[in-house]
Amino acid sequence: MEVLGRDRGSVMSVAASGISATSFASINAAGKVTLWDVRLQHKDCMSVTTDINMLSGAEATDLLLAADMHVAVALAGGAIIAYDLRQQGVLSVYNHTCDNEAFLAGTHPPAEQTTLIADENGAIMPFDLKQCRPTAHLSDRFFGTSTTISATSFGALSNICCGLGFIRPEGEKPLLCAMGMDGSGALYTDPQLTPSGFSLLQESDLVEASGKVLNPPLPISASFLEGYVAIGRANGMYSIAVPVANSTLFEVLAAPGHACNGLSVLEWTRGDRPRLLTCSVCGVVSLWDVMPLVLETPEGDEVIDEDLPSLDVAESVRDAVGQQVSVNCGAVIGDNLLVVGDAMGFITSCLLV
Structure with a gap:
């Protein structure tokens, strides 16, 4: 692993560029956005600072990079803040009615000015990045056909959203998956139709015979690849689920992530051989080669506990930085470079080969 640089504050989010395999952006809790390029001697090539307390009264929590538009957009409490990366300043601020939790998962693609944002109630808001405000129009990028919704948002969750992304089974209509930290979620085939609910937790997962809650397997992260969704949990486990009849999710694989605490980063690598990357808070x-097991599993069957994916890469952020850091966030840059940010401000990379 390689330490690329260090921020003065806790790094809260890392966002990959949709037009470059070597660049990305990060944001710290105070709202400072930094652009990085791994080809340069000094990797942090530009930064934009702002008084985020004055703008939102809350810390920054998530970042989206629209690289072709030279815009970065951050979530900070109820504020959605757009940064102009050329003028190096704040472009606009939109104040939502409640706190915002997550952007649509994945690298934002070029030539697209709309994304989706989930708020603390699980409502999903289409958001125009150029105008920095909600929009009622959804392009065919999302559900396969262009549509206009009758309100500024749709849907709800019973708990804080920890994953928002599209599942795209081959030959089938895209499904928007919104997942709450209580394991309950919703699958949307159309923003104007009632979604199908699902739950990934049973009561037995949460309470032992003694009645005590013991390190419950609550979802805290999610990552989406074609027809699969990977779920990272607070107990260090991960699982992979597939949609069944567009109405629920079925877990086909569950395995330990070699972690004694939660999986704060969960990402799929890209290319001809996708693998699953996990990084714990510690x-x-x-890097797990999960697909051979998943593809060998008959539909409707679970992978048995004895069948575990092979481990291709094993590294430690703490060993690389020499500090007892807590990892907050991460992203895969290009096809095989992991970049993570931690609470002490380090930005660290790992080549996934």
């Missing part, structure tokens, strides 16, 4: 990085 910085244990693992």
